[in-house]
Amino acid sequence: MRAPEPMEGAMEGAAAPFYFPQGDECEVFAAAQANGLPLLLKGPTGCGKTRFVAHMAARLGRPLYTVACHDDLSAADLIGRYLLKGGETVWVDGPLTRAVREGAICYLDEVVEARKDVTVVLHPLTDDRRILPIDRTGEELQAAHGFMLVASYNPGYQNILKTLKPSTRQRFLAIEFDFPSPEQETEIVAVESGLPAQKVAPLVRLAGKLRGLKGQDLEEGVSTRLLVYCATMIHQGMPVERAIRAAMIEPLTDDEDVKAGLFDLVTAVFG
Secondary structure, eight states: OOOOOOBOOOBSSTTSOOOOOSSSHHHHHHHHHHTTOOEEEEOOTTSSHHHHHHHHHHHBTOOEEEEEOOTTOOHHHHHEEEEEETTEEEEEEOHHHHHHHHTOEEEEETGGGSOHHHHHHHGGGSSTTOEEEETTTTEEEEOOTTOEEEEEEOTTTOOTTSOOOHHHHTTSEEEEOOOOOHHHHHHHHHHHHOOOHHHHHHHHHHHHHHHTTBTTTBSSOOOHHHHHHHHHHHHTTOOHHHHHIIIIITTTOOOHHHHHHHHHHHHHHHO
């Protein structure tokens, strides 16, 4: 696995990615980072967790390593491994090790998707020891000043086989995320897409109705990310119904009957 490049740190200002706070999450993140405390972000897919972390890393002037967790992600992918380079075997740090050495923020997106050995590696970094043992090299790294471990997951999507154990969850501070209020989401989508707010508002109303079907006809509702995609295509000249089909209907289901039912909602909102 190739180690991700860090996001260059930048002080608060124009360099920080746009993020619309829903509450005091920015203050909680800043306090956790200042005190070297790990943070867990809980919330549905596409509600802004990853953007929030990028925004806060830029505001706080910290490098950021983001790891998209998946079924095959192992502890070695995070810590590092020996590789052949120029005929020699050399140790190459993984993204977690680099963050620990540099005092950066390491963000593990959808951490429950990773293999079970990953959480074992995280435990010494999430208590007062703040160490990362590297068995292969014999090192025991003390986290540099500024290091912060952030992880996220979607509690509503996970099943009993993919969830965080209480012993792991209780090592983190936690913030619960949800989709923004309609007024906030309208402003967010308008800023991100360039589409005027009065044209975004019906899309947000439609998204609210589609989210109401979660757990019935749909496994997941429309994310704010998909709303931005839809509004962006409309802003570029695509017909509204075509953009809605591409960004807010087709990504949610393959069932033709369900899609037909979803289009009834489109007609109710835009008809």
